[in-house]
Amino acid sequence: MKEKILKTLADLRDYAIKKEIEAGFLYHEEDSYLMRFANSAISLNTNEHLIRLEISVYDGKRRSSYEMITDLNKMDEMKQGVDVAAEMVKYAMPLNYQPSIPHFTESFSDENGFDPELAGMTGEERLSFFNDAAKGLETNEITLSGIFSSGTNIFAQISTRSDHTQYFKASDAQITMVLSHGTLKWEVIAEQSAQKKTDLDKEALHQQLSFMVDHYQTDPAQQIPVGKFDIVFGPAATGDLISFMNWIAFSGGSMKRGFSFLNEEHLGKQVFSEKFTLMDDPSRLETFPFKRDMMGIPRERFPIFDKGVFQSFTWYQDDADEFAAKPTGHNVYHKSLVLEGGDVDVKTVEDLVKMPRENDILYIPFLHYMNIVNPSKGLITASSRFGALLLKKDGSVIVPFNVRVTQSLGEIFGEKVTWMSKQQTPYNTSSSYGARNPTSIILPTFIRVNDLEISHSNESY
Numbered sequence: 173m174k175e176k177i178l179k180t181l182a183d184l185r186d187y188a189i190k191k192e193i194e195a196g197f198l199y200h201e202e203d204s205y206l207m208r209f210a211n212s213a214i215s216l217n218t219n220e221h222l223i224r225l226e227i228s229v230y231d232g233k234r235r236s237s238y239e240m241i242t243d244l245n246k247m248d249e250m251k252q253g254v255d256v257a258a259e260m261v262k263y264a265m266p267l268n269y270q271p272s273i274p275h276f277t278e279s280f281s282d283e284n285g286f287d288p289e290l291a292g293m294t295g296e297e298r299l300s301f302f303n304d305a306a307k308g309l310e311t312n313e314i315t316l317s318g319i320f321s322s323g324t325n326i327f328a329q330i331s332t333r334s335d336h337t338q339y340f341k342a343s344d345a346q347i348t349m350v351l352s353h354g355t356l357k358w359e360v361i362a363e364q365s366a367q368k369k370t371d372l373d374k375e376a377l378h379q380q381l382s383f384m385v386d387h388y389q390t391d392p393a394q395q396i397p398v399g400k401f402d403i404v405f406g407p408a409a410t411g412d413l414i415s416f417m418n419w420i421a422f423s424g425g426s427m428k429r430g431f432s433f434l435n436e437e438h439l440g441k442q443v444f445s446e447k448f449t450l451m452d453d454p455s456r457l458e459t460f461p462f463k464r465d466m467m468g469i470p471r472e473r474f475p476i477f478d479k480g481v482f483q484s485f486t487w488y489q490d491d492a493d494e495f496a497a498k499p500t501g502h503n504v505y506h507k508s509l510v511l512e513g514g515d516v517d518v519k520t521v522e523d524l525v526k527m528p529r530e531n532d533i534l535y536i537p538f539l540h541y542m543n544i545v546n547p548s549k550g551l552i553t554a555s556s557r558f559g560a561l562l563l564k565k566d567g568s569v570i571v572p573f574n575v576r577v578t579q580s581l582g583e584i585f586g587e588k589v590t591w592m593s594k595q596q597t598p599y600n601t602s603s604s605y606g607a608r609n610p611t612s613i614i615l616p617t618f619i620r621v622n623d624l625e626i627s628h629s630n631e632s633y
Contacts, residue, residue, distance in 0.1 A: 174281075177201070178337050180244055181330040184227075187251050188332050195260045196274045196331040198226040198466070202608035203291065204323040207298045212315045217295055224607060225250055230259040233267045236260035265388040269494045274329060276336035276468040285342035285457050291324045293345075298322070302349070303497045305362075305377040307353055309385055315530060318349040322366075325608050327505075329466065338468065342460050343367065344610030346600040348399055350558070351381055352609035357633040358393070358571070360384035361410060361558035365600035365612045367457050383522055395631050396534075396562055402590070402622045403577075404524060406537030407615045411599035413539070413584060414450070414509060420547040421581065422476050422484070424500075425491030433550030433582065434482060443582065444480040445589035449512040451475045452486070452502070453614075458598035459508035460610040465489075469501035506611040513616045514578070514592030524618060525563060533563040533620070534572065550581040555628075576628035588623055592616040 181197050188195040193532045208216040226239045238257035242250055298320045306316050322345035329338040345366035352359040362380040366372050405413075419426055426432040434443065452474040454461035463471050467489050475483040484500065486507070492499040518524050524535060542554035555576045562570040595617045602611045 174339060174341075176244055177326070177328050178330075178339065180247070180250070180371045181328060181337060183247065184250055184254060185330050185332055185335065188254055191258070193254060193255070194230040194273060194332055195254060195257070197329065198228075199326070199328040200226070200607055201326040202223040202323055204608050205228060205293070205295075205298070206604075207295065207320045209302065209319070210317045212310050214299070222607075225253060227253050227257040229254075229261045230271065230273050231261045233270055234261050234264040235267065235271050236264045242528065249584055251351045259618055267494075272467065272489050272493050273333055274331040274467050274500075275333035276329070276331070276338060277334065278314040279338070280464050280468070281339040282463050283339075283341040285340075285460060286324065287343045289369040289449075290322060290342040290345055290366060290372075290385070293322055293369065300436050301347075301372065301374050303452050305349060305374040306351070306379065306381065307413050309378075309381055313354050314351050314385065314501075316351055319346070319604075321346045321602075321604065323608055323610075325460075325610060327462075336468075338464055338466075340462060342610065344460055344602070345372065346610070347372070347377070349377055349381060352379070353388070356386050356393075359558050360388055361408075363600065364463060365458065365598045367460060367598075367612075371458075383520075386572055387561060387569055388559075391561075391569045391571050393573065393633075395571070395629050396572045396575065396626070398575075398626050398629050400625055401534040402620065403624050404533055404618050404620045406521075406533045406535070407597040407599040407617055408538045408558075409536050410511070410615045410619055411601055411613045412542050412554070413581065414511060414615065415601050416542065416544065416552055417581060420506065420544060420550060422482075422486055423491075424485035424487040424495065424497055426547075427485060428491070428495045431547045433548055433580070434485075438482045439484070441482055442480050444477055444484045444585040445587055446479045447514055447589050447592055448477055448480045448585050449475075450477045451510050451512075452506045452507045453560060454506055456510055456614060458614060459612045460506070461508040462504040465501045465503040467499065467503045469499060469503070471501045471504070473501065481504065482607065505609045509598075510614040511616060512592075513594045513596045515601070516591040516593050516618075517595075518593045518618055519595045520617075527562070529563060532565050534575075534626045535561040535563060535624075536575075536577070539577070540574075545578060551578070552581065553578040573630040575626045575630065577624065578627045579624055584621055584624065589623050590620040590622050592620075593618040
């Protein structure tokens with residue numbers, strides 16, 4: 173299959189050259205499987221095999237792009253796509269900069285992230301995994317919902333600038349399990365990300381769900397007062413907060429457009445806590461990495477924050493072209509973000525609950541409906557959902573109704589960070605919309621931040 177894909181791209185390149193068309197070709201193939209559960213039953217069990225071909229044509233400062241759903245056996249159709257893109261470029265408005273054209277100086281292939289056992293999982297295996305992870309936890313009132321998504325991703329590239337190619341192949345899985353009470357309306361969640369089949373751990377999911385269900389059934393539920401709390405964030409909450417930094421923190425293009433709370437003056441300065449070290453590390457297979465970007469730039473370990481000190485903006489190729497900056501190898505569909513762990517040994521929620529505490533601690537594993545309030549100040553807002561706990565200093569546990577956090581990222585990850593766990597967790601941030609793009613961030617399993625403001629507290633679930 174790989175040889176056929178690359179041969180097809182080479183034939184398309186030859187066709188464009190013969191017609192004196194400057195073009196780049198991006199091939200994307202996905203095998204996607206989705207099993208969805210609702211009300212303790214399968215509500216959807218589907219799969220799809222899609223091939224997308226994106227054709228970009230260049231004429232000076234003009235550029236056009238045409239994407240099509242196609243098939244490897246439809247060469248005439250793909251050639252027509254080249255003709256369409258070439259016709260479109262005549263009418264494209266010129267850019268105010270010269271766009272770069274992919275020019276690969278050597279061929280590159282990476283299939284290290286592909287596990288045939290994960291990619292080949294059957295529907296029966298996915299169902300069995302889900303059933304085992306939820307075994308004994310469902311009742312007439314407590315029902316199961318969630319997804320088991322898995323698949324294979326292939327990207328391949330060529331351009332008229334050279335006959336070299338790039339080829340990437342990876343497997344992935346994302347599991348989300350939610351147990352909800354039909355009358356009381358509470359919900360608890362457990363999630364897992366997998367790059368290979370051996371990453372799947374149904375026992376860990378069962379243990380987490382069982383622990384949370386027990387607390388939600390036996391501990392008192394109440395509205396907590398607004399005000400300042402010591403908060404421990406779980407990996408889902410932290411992962412979404414870090415994801416927002418892609419847009420409003422270290423993106424060079426966003427910074428130049430005034431859509432970031434960082435600017436050039438912050439480079440080399442202390443921005444976050446000394447405990448905060450964030451990098452883009454494509455050596456970590458758990459992040460489904462690209463080891464070359466779509467322009468052919470080799471991607472190495474790239475420091476963004478080192479002990480809270482801001483090291484560098486990341487530059488997408490188009491932004492670098494527009495603002496005369498040096499591209500940093502980030503013309504990729506997702507980064508491989510890794511937040512280093514700390515020095516506190518706490519592996520699970522059970523460990524967290526057992527820890528001695530001098531103050532009440534609000535545990536927020538998941539932030540819901542997160543959005544940007546003010547990008548230039550790094551201000552975000554979100555509400556808690558799915559399994560929050562109030563850990564009282566006297567050792568008791570309360571189930572809090574949902575609360576809202578409206579804070580700046582600088583405040584959350586600044587000097588108020590008290591500790592981070594040694595243990596790290598790959599948290600899957602993949603979207604289920606559009607082309608398959610498996611994405612995962614590696615994070616400390618728990619991060620404690622003191623004295624954060626709760627701006628709103630619900631009266632019920």
